[in-house]
Amino acid sequence: MRRALAGCLALALGATPIGLFLLLRRMSLMGDAMSHAILPGAALGYLAFGLSLGAMTVGGIVAGVVVAMAAGLVARSSILKEDASLAAFYLMSLAAGVLIVSLRGRNLDLLHVLFGSVLGLDDNSLLLIAGITTLTLFALALLYRPLVLECFDPSYLRGVSRLSPVAHYGFLILVVLNLVSGFHALGTLMAVGIMILPAASARLWARRLTAMLALAVAIAFGSGVVGLLSSFHADVPAGPAIVFSAGIAYLVSLFLAPGGLFGARLYRLPHLES
Amino acid sequence: MKQAETTLAIQFRNLTLGYDRHPAVHHLHGAIPRGALVAVAGPNGAGKSTLLKALIGENRPLQGEFRLAVAHERIAYLPQQSEIDTSFPVSVFDMVAMGLWRRVGGFGGLSRSQRDEVKATIEQVGLTGLEHRPIGTLSGGQLQRARFARLILQDCELLLLDEPFNAIDSRTTDDLIALILDWHAQGRTILAVLHDLERIRRYFPDCLLLAREVIAYGPTPEVLTAERLARARAVTETFDEDAPVCHRHPEQEAV
Structure with a gap:
C-alpha cells in the first residue's frame, strides 16, 4: 500500500504535467493512441524474455519512441497533420502488436498488461516510475519555454530558434516515457486517464499555466489516494478506481468550475465601468 | 545601374x-x-x-x-495568418517578452532591466494595463499591437x-x-x-x-x-x- 501511494505520487508529478501540455496542444487523444503504439514493443519483450519488467519496459519505450518520432517527422515534413500521421503509425503498431501476441499462441496475463497492478508494485517498478518522473521534471524545467512557445505560436519559434524540433520531439519522448511508467501502475488502457482527466479538470479552474500545472498534480495525487483507499476497502482493482476518482473530480469541475458548464452563471459578477 | x-x-x-x-x-x-x-x-x-x-x-x-x-536570425517575419493559438493560457507580457528570445534564449531568465524593457515596449504600443491579460481576451487590433511589440523587441x-x-x-x-x-x-x-x-x-x-x-x-x-x-x-x-x-x-x- 505504501509503495502504491509512492507510485501514485510519482505518476501525478510526472505524467500529469505532460497530460496538461497534451491537452493544451489539442492532442488529448494522442495519449490514447500512443498507449496502443507501445503494445508491440511490450509484446516483443514478453516474447523474448517472458513476463520480465525490464524487457517489456525497454520494448515499450522503443516501440513508442519509434512511432512518436515517425509521426513527428511526417507531421513536420509532409502535408499531413500530426493527428493523421499518428493515427496511421499507431494503427500499424497496434496491428503488429496483436500479430506478435498471437504468434505466441498462448494467453499471457493480458489483464495485467491492460489494467496494471498498482497494489502489486515491486521495488523495481517503483524505481522505474520514480526515475521516469525525475527525468520528466528535469526535462520539463529545461524545455518549459520552448515547449510553451511551440504550443501557442510554433511558426514564431521556428523563426527565432532551432529549438522547435527539440521541443517537439523531446515532448513526444516524454509522453512515451510517462505512458510506459503509467502502464506499470495502471495498465496501458488506464495510463492515459491519470494524464488527461486531472489536466482537463485543472484547465476548467485555472487561468494561468503555472496554477493549472499545480492544480492538475494535486488533483491527480488526490485521485490516487482516494482510488487506492476505495480499492483497498471495497476490494476493486486499483487502476480503474484511481482513474474513476479522477473522472469524478473532472465531473465536479465540469459543474462547478468557472470554465465549466455553468461557470458563466455561477460566477456572475457585476461588470466594471471600463 | x-x-x-x-x-x-x-x-x-x-x-x-x-x-x-x-x-x-x-x-x-x-x-x-x-x-x-x-x-x-x-x-x-x-x-x-x-x-x-x-x-x-x-x-x-x-x-x-x-x-x-x-543573417537569417536578423530577419523578422510577421505572417498574414497568425498561427497563434489564442486559447493557450499565456499573458500579454509573456507573449511580448518572447521577442527577447535571441538575447535571452530558450532557458535564461529575464533580468530586471529586460522586464522593464518589455513593459516599456508594451506601453509604446498602447497596451499598458493589459500586461497580465490572457492573449485570448484581446481584440484583433490589440493582438496585432502585441505582435508589433514583439517585433520591436526582436530588434531585427x-x-x-x-x-x-x-x-x-x-x-x-x-x-x-x-x-x-x-x-x-x-x-x-x-x-x-x-x-x-x-x-x-x-x-x-x-x-x-x-x-x-x-x-x-x-x-x-x-x-x-x-x-x-x-x-x-x-x-x-x-x-x-x-x-x-x-x-x-x-x-x-x-x-
Whole structure:
C-alpha cells in the first residue's frame, strides 16, 4: 500500500504535467493512441524474455519512441497533420502488436498488461516510475519555454530558434516515457486517464499555466489516494478506481468550475465601468 | 545601374517561385537597398506572400536565386495568418517578452532591466494595463499591437510584414504605421505587403508592384500609375493546368 501511494505520487508529478501540455496542444487523444503504439514493443519483450519488467519496459519505450518520432517527422515534413500521421503509425503498431501476441499462441496475463497492478508494485517498478518522473521534471524545467512557445505560436519559434524540433520531439519522448511508467501502475488502457482527466479538470479552474500545472498534480495525487483507499476497502482493482476518482473530480469541475458548464452563471459578477 | 554589394539588403536574380511547377512569381530581377521602406502591392494571387515566404526560406525557388545580405536570425517575419493559438493560457507580457528570445534564449531568465524593457515596449504600443491579460481576451487590433511589440523587441535588420493591417481599424493602423516609420528612421530595411494604395502613397517611398511578375519597381509615385495598376489587375489569376514550359530568357526581364 505504501509503495502504491509512492507510485501514485510519482505518476501525478510526472505524467500529469505532460497530460496538461497534451491537452493544451489539442492532442488529448494522442495519449490514447500512443498507449496502443507501445503494445508491440511490450509484446516483443514478453516474447523474448517472458513476463520480465525490464524487457517489456525497454520494448515499450522503443516501440513508442519509434512511432512518436515517425509521426513527428511526417507531421513536420509532409502535408499531413500530426493527428493523421499518428493515427496511421499507431494503427500499424497496434496491428503488429496483436500479430506478435498471437504468434505466441498462448494467453499471457493480458489483464495485467491492460489494467496494471498498482497494489502489486515491486521495488523495481517503483524505481522505474520514480526515475521516469525525475527525468520528466528535469526535462520539463529545461524545455518549459520552448515547449510553451511551440504550443501557442510554433511558426514564431521556428523563426527565432532551432529549438522547435527539440521541443517537439523531446515532448513526444516524454509522453512515451510517462505512458510506459503509467502502464506499470495502471495498465496501458488506464495510463492515459491519470494524464488527461486531472489536466482537463485543472484547465476548467485555472487561468494561468503555472496554477493549472499545480492544480492538475494535486488533483491527480488526490485521485490516487482516494482510488487506492476505495480499492483497498471495497476490494476493486486499483487502476480503474484511481482513474474513476479522477473522472469524478473532472465531473465536479465540469459543474462547478468557472470554465465549466455553468461557470458563466455561477460566477456572475457585476461588470466594471471600463 | 549597379550598386555596391554592401549597400544592398536583398538581390533577386531571375527568381521564380511557385507551387507545383506553376509560377506565382515569375523571373524577378532587382535589388532592395539597405534601409529601404518598400510597399509590396498587387492583386490577390500576385505572389506577394509567396515572395516573403521565400525570403525566410519557407519555400524554395523553382528557378533563379536571391541573395540576402542579412543573417537569417536578423530577419523578422510577421505572417498574414497568425498561427497563434489564442486559447493557450499565456499573458500579454509573456507573449511580448518572447521577442527577447535571441538575447535571452530558450532557458535564461529575464533580468530586471529586460522586464522593464518589455513593459516599456508594451506601453509604446498602447497596451499598458493589459500586461497580465490572457492573449485570448484581446481584440484583433490589440493582438496585432502585441505582435508589433514583439517585433520591436526582436530588434531585427530586415522586417517582412505580410498584410499587417488586415482587418485593423484606421486608428490602430496609424499607430502601427508610426512604428514602421520609426524603424525606417533607424535604418532598418522593411518590406510590407499592403493593399491600401493611399497609405502606400503617403508613407512608403518605394513600391514593388507585383502581378505574378514585376509590373514596376521604384519610387512610389512612378510605380502606382493608373496604367500600371490596370495592367496588374488584368493579369489572370487562374492557373492554366496545361500551361507550356516557360522558355523566357532570363536576361530579357531585368527591371
